[in-house]
Amino acid sequence: MAEEQQTDQQVEEFHPKGTVAILVMFVLAIIILWGSVYLILLSRGVTV
Amino acid sequence: MATREDSGKGTLTTYEVTKSDKRFIGAHILVAVIALSIGSLFGPLQAFQFSGVDLYPYLQPVFKSYYQGLTIHGVLNALVWTTFFITGFFTLTTIWGFKRGLRYPTLNRVGFWTMVVGLVMAAVPILLDEASVLYTFYPPLQANWAFYAGLTLVVVGSWIEGYGFFFTYRAWRKDNPDTRTPFIAFGGLATMAMWQFATLGIAVEILTMLLPWSLGLIEGTDPQLARTYFWFTGHPLVYFWLLPAYVSWYGMLPKQAGGKLFSDSLARLAFWLFILLSVPLGFHHQFVDPGVPAGWKYIHAVLTYSVFFPSMLTAFTVIASLERAARNRGGKGLIGWVRALPWNNGSVTAQLLAGILFMFGGIGGLTNASYNVNLVVHNTTWVPGHFHLTVATAVTLSFMGISYWLVPWITGKPLWKPRWAVIQAWTWFIGMLIFSNAMHVLGLLGAPRRTPLGVAPYVPEEWSGHLLRVGLGGAILFVSAVMFVWIVAKTAWQRERLPVGAEVEIPVAESMQDPQLTPRWLDRWVPWIVGTILLILVAYGPQLVDQIANIDLGSGQAPTIRPW
Numbered sequence A: 001m002a003e004e005q006q007t008d009q010q011v012e013e014f015h016p017k018g019t020v021a022i023l024v025m026f027v028l029a030i031i032i033l034w035g036s037v038y039l040i041l042l043s044r045g046v047t048v
Numbered sequence B: 001m002a003t004r005e006d007s008g009k010g011t012l013t014t015y016e017v018t019k020s021d022k023r024f025i026g027a028h029i030l031v032a033v034i035a036l037s038i039g040s041l042f043g044p045l046q047a048f049q050f051s052g053v054d055l056y057p058y059l060q061p062v063f064k065s066y067y068q069g070l071t072i073h074g075v076l077n078a079l080v081w082t083t084f085f086i087t088g089f090f091t092l093t094t095i096w097g098f099k100r101g102l103r104y105p106t107l108n109r110v111g112f113w114t115m116v117v118g119l120v121m122a123a124v125p126i127l128l129d130e131a132s133v134l135y136t137f138y139p140p141l142q143a144n145w146a147f148y149a150g151l152t153l154v155v156v157g158s159w160i161e162g163y164g165f166f167f168t169y170r171a172w173r174k175d176n177p178d179t180r181t182p183f184i185a186f187g188g189l190a191t192m193a194m195w196q197f198a199t200l201g202i203a204v205e206i207l208t209m210l211l212p213w214s215l216g217l218i219e220g221t222d223p224q225l226a227r228t229y230f231w232f233t234g235h236p237l238v239y240f241w242l243l244p245a246y247v248s249w250y251g252m253l254p255k256q257a258g259g260k261l262f263s264d265s266l267a268r269l270a271f272w273l274f275i276l277l278s279v280p281l282g283f284h285h286q287f288v289d290p291g292v293p294a295g296w297k298y299i300h301a302v303l304t305y306s307v308f309f310p311s312m313l314t315a316f317t318v319i320a321s322l323e324r325a326a327r328n329r330g331g332k333g334l335i336g337w338v339r340a341l342p343w344n345n346g347s348v349t350a351q352l353l354a355g356i357l358f359m360f361g362g363i364g365g366l367t368n369a370s371y372n373v374n375l376v377v378h379n380t381t382w383v384p385g386h387f388h389l390t391v392a393t394a395v396t397l398s399f400m401g402i403s404y405w406l407v408p409w410i411t412g413k414p415l416w417k418p419r420w421a422v423i424q425a426w427t428w429f430i431g432m433l434i435f436s437n438a439m440h441v442l443g444l445l446g447a448p449r450r451t452p453l454g455v456a457p458y459v460p461e462e463w464s465g466h467l468l469r470v471g472l473g474g475a476i477l478f479v480s481a482v483m484f485v486w487i488v489a490k491t492a493w494q495r496e497r498l499p500v501g502a503e504v505e506i507p508v509a510e511s512m513q514d515p516q517l518t519p520r521w522l523d524r525w526v527p528w529i530v531g532t533i534l535l536i537l538v539a540y541g542p543q544l545v546d547q548i549a550n551i552d553l554g555s556g557q558a559p560t561i562r563p564w
């Protein structure tokens, strides 16, 4: 039981800041790269 | 909270796996690696062909065409290497997760041998150039009947192995009614359950259309319905490949990195969502099919976006587990902790690099899945550029990394030249970076896929630098593939054995929280399976009814094609 409480505490103490930073960069990369292909789509002309 | 020992924490090492089980798992890995070695020979040949070095004339008369080679490449790599590795790996996660032998070992052996017979049956017509229809075998391209029958047996064999896992689970559950299913075993079971639904598409396609047609029992075929059946299976197929890698990323890699799984609950939730959302998205492969109404394509496009959620959940949980491990090892800084991971371990390095390239695969996937943006990349080299980041790297490089502890564990021999394994992983990463980037760019410039571009008369000047980069990347990948096969073969066939007591440990990550604290609803099958079936019925039912009602198997509709 004592061990269990300890692991619970560790969970609370650990804030994965680096993970959040990486994922923010990832989302930015998605927006930029997806957006660039979207611009290619637009530059090739839109049919209505 | 009855049997604490069985909760998936720590005590797993007490179970002794029998020699025959190790041999059985090893047989899967052996077939898988042989398939990869042969299948991968043709990848570089294709890449060289693109860059103007055409080696196909030298393969005459054994291999007759680019397309025969491309069929071998797709079938052996994407279907055989994966399926055999996965069923072997899940045999291990089942046994080791539950700490008990298979409930009916003979059943699993029957499954394995069914797959082997199917493989041989499909391989013969492929090698005789009687089935150069590529791994998607779209009609009206027609292969010899044995090709379809063989593929069917491979699928049926994998079903049977799946039943073997389910029976083992049932036996374990009887003895452990209140314990959370150990995560690594759960991941395998969930994947195999999804696979049972997913494969119904090609099972019906082959049994009701392709097999009787190739045997001459029916005259014609319906290409549109066949494509719908195919992609019913074809999309979840990618999750059949990926989820085993996720089992390792969530359930094993954190341990190898010196840490724990960040959240058992999040890991299970992600798996359930992947099961739920695997099948009902297949029309995103058919955005330009004339016979599928736009409304249904739109619905599948939106459902595809919903997969973003469990994907980000996975990225978060896996990276957080690694960050925790790295900080334990003294890693510092917002991102700098990455350097503190055990990069000197080939198994870890392979999986980390696989994960990094997979992030780019995800971005490409979102692009493919966008109904309108898809038109820019559809059927261009962008698409193989994309899936060499996913199945050929996220999955394949992870499986290579797993092999670096699995083969020593099976054989009781030390990994041959561990530093080479690290170099192998990096060469795959670098080769793929070059190869895949060039393929993506070529696709944006309009280069078609499934085309020997080296002899295409219409290639404009602006493609040539990128075509060269495809060849360069392919050459590096070739070196890397040879290194992988060499390392595992040398490991298995060397004389040196691991000393008694120094056996390889199977890495199983503990969860930061006791898995018993994971909510019960994340360990219940019925609601998720019912939800999966309902979603499939909603997303596919109306279109299947409509397309089947309008089936046209007359020979006038689509003449049988055998262009080789």
Ligand code: HEM
Pocket: B040, B041, B042, B043, B044, B045, B046, B047, B070, B071, B073, B074, B077, B078, B081, B134, B135, B136, B384, B388, B391, B392, B396, B435, B448, B449, B450, B451, B452, B473, B474, B475, B477, B478, B481
């Ligand atoms: C050894 C390194 C590899 C190289 C250089 C390579 C190269 C290529 C190239 C150039 C193509 C496109 C051919 C075309 O569209 O005309 C291709 C297709 C393909 N590759 Fe690879 N590949 C490699 C490894 C793999 C691996 C490991 C897998 C899967 C596990 C894989 C699966 C596929 C599939 C499924 C196709 C599509 C076949 C088709 O269009 O029918 N490749 N490969």
Ligand SMILES: [Cu+2]
Pocket: B234, B235, B238, B284, B285
């Ligand atoms: Cu898909």
